[in-house]
Amino acid sequence: MNPKDPTLHPETLAAQGLGRVAQPYADIVPPIHVSTTYERSGDGTYPGGRVYSRADNPGYDQPEALIAALEGAPSAMLFASGQAASAAVFQSLAAGDRVLAPRNMYWAFRKWLLEFAVPWGLVVDFYDNADPGDLAKRVGEKKTRLVWVETPANPTWDVTDIADAARAVHAAGAVLAVDSTCATPVLTRPIELGADLVMHSATKYLNGHSDVIAGVLATARDDDLWKRIRYVRGGGGAILGPFEAALLMRGMRTLHLRVKAASTNALAIARHFEKDKRFSHVLYPGLASHPASAIAVRQMSGGFGGMLSLRVAAGEQASKDFTARLKVFKRATSLGSVESLAEHRASVEGPGTFCPADLVRLSVGIEHVDDLINDIEQAIS
Numbered sequence: 001m002n003p004k005d006p007t008l009h010p011e012t013l014a015a016q017g018l019g020r021v022a023q024p025y026a027d028i029v030p031p032i033h034v035s036t037t038y039e040r041s042g043d044g045t046y047p048g049g050r051v052y053s054r055a056d057n058p059g060y061d062q063p064e065a066l067i068a069a070l071e072g073a074p075s076a077m078l079f080a081s082g083q084a085a086s087a088a089v090f091q092s093l094a095a096g097d098r099v100l101a102p103r104n105m106y107w108a109f110r111k112w113l114l115e116f117a118v119p120w121g122l123v124v125d126f127y128d129n130a131d132p133g134d135l136a137k138r139v140g141e142k143k144t145r146l147v148w149v150e151t152p153a154n155p156t157w158d159v160t161d162i163a164d165a166a167r168a169v170h171a172a173g174a175v176l177a178v179d180s181t182c183a184t185p186v187l188t189r190p191i192e193l194g195a196d197l198v199m200h201s202a203t204k205y206l207n208g209h210s211d212v213i214a215g216v217l218a219t220a221r222d223d224d225l226w227k228r229i230r231y232v233r234g235g236g237g238a239i240l241g242p243f244e245a246a247l248l249m250r251g252m253r254t255l256h257l258r259v260k261a262a263s264t265n266a267l268a269i270a271r272h273f274e275k276d277k278r279f280s281h282v283l284y285p286g287l288a289s290h291p292a293s294a295i296a297v298r299q300m301s302g303g304f305g306g307m308l309s310l311r312v313a314a315g316e317q318a319s320k321d322f323t324a325r326l327k328v329f330k331r332a333t334s335l336g337s338v339e340s341l342a343e344h345r346a347s348v349e350g351p352g353t354f355c356p357a358d359l360v361r362l363s364v365g366i367e368h369v370d371d372l373i374n375d376i377e378q379a380i381s
Contacts, residue, residue, distance in 0.1 A: 015256075018062060032242050037053070057240075057245065060240070071218040077218075077229065079240060080239055086215070090122060092231075093122060093146060097122055100127055104154075105148075139169055146177060149165055149195075157305075157308065157309065158292060160295075162195055166193060180199070181205070186205075187304070187305060188300050198217065201214075204335050204337070205336035206252055207252070209247075213244070262306030265365070265366065265372060266307065279312060283311070283359075284309075286304030306363060306365070310362065316357040320347070328371050329362065329372070335361075340362065342360055345359050
């Protein structure tokens with residue numbers, strides 16, 4: 001199966017794992033390669049093309065090729081986690097380089113930027129991703145090496161126009177990297193919109209079963225920056241284990257079914273509670289009331305994702321009590337899996353969080369939507 005065959009849909013590529021079969025037994029499921037090292041020939045060359053698994057592993061080939069095909073990218077790289085994948089982008093830069101990141105973003109990575117990247121020597125500035133013009137304004141203020149976009153952005157689900165961002169970033173001579181974890185390649189393909197790099201916490205939707213920690217980067221071109229990132233992965237040892245790579249490949253076979261089911265459920269929940277006075281805000285890009293709904297409609301195809309947040313009108317303690325009363329939603333950190341999760345996000349992020357104190361983040365799974373709606377109803381009553 002050729003991943004560039006225009007007659008094949010992404011759903012087919014994912015479900016069949018690119019249609020590859022392993023030799024010599026014609027395995028439908030790719031084998032797991034656990035060897036850490038590979039034998040040289042007598043002349044010192046490597047007939048299998050592998051040297052040492054800290055640099056690469058044969059088990060990466062198929063999931064990386066599938067992700068690249070789904071993203072429309074020439075190449076993709078697996079990492080030990082989404083954090084490792086994100087960090088590798090910034091670690092490939094030089095001390096003194098200025099980078100821009102969104103004010104509203106995944107909290108753990110924002111903390112890493114401030115507590116590691118800044119002391120290491122990067123200049124990290126933030127733009128307001130709730131303001132459509134702020135990125136373009138700030139990227140032109142000073143020489144910038146890289147701009148990080150997260151869309152939809154955790155946990156208020158601000159949506160950034162990737163195409164507009166790409167024009168502004170490239171005009172400033174910078175690189176655009178997009179965290180597309182919550183959109184997935186099912187709903188958004190950032191490279192087609194002008195992004196240079198795409199990151200996924202593959203722990204989330206790509207795997208989708210709460211049993212793998214993994215990350216991935218995809219690139220628009222195999223350039224010097226991409227080569228530097230590849231060195232950072234191997235040199236720093238931020239590699240994925242062979243069993244995790246196999247589980248990730250397994251999870252991606254159902255990616256389209258899961259994302260579409262979760263998106264359908266999330267939209268139904270958002271519409272059901274949109275005008276409910278017990279919630280001051282229902283934050284979901286698929287609602288016409290969302291400030292960036294026009295961008296979401298233009299940029300996201302086939303749904304708006306499984307993530308939404310509810311702000312409880314009665315305030316912080318009521319939002320904690322609401323979370324505690326949920327029965328079908330599991331109170332757990334993470335997102336993008338088949339089961340629905342909920343958390344009082346400000347408590348998780350802790351001191352210094354920008355998250356509203358009354359916000360409950362929901363990762364909507366693929367259960368029957370009536371059960372999820374009924375669970376919210378009984379918990380908020």
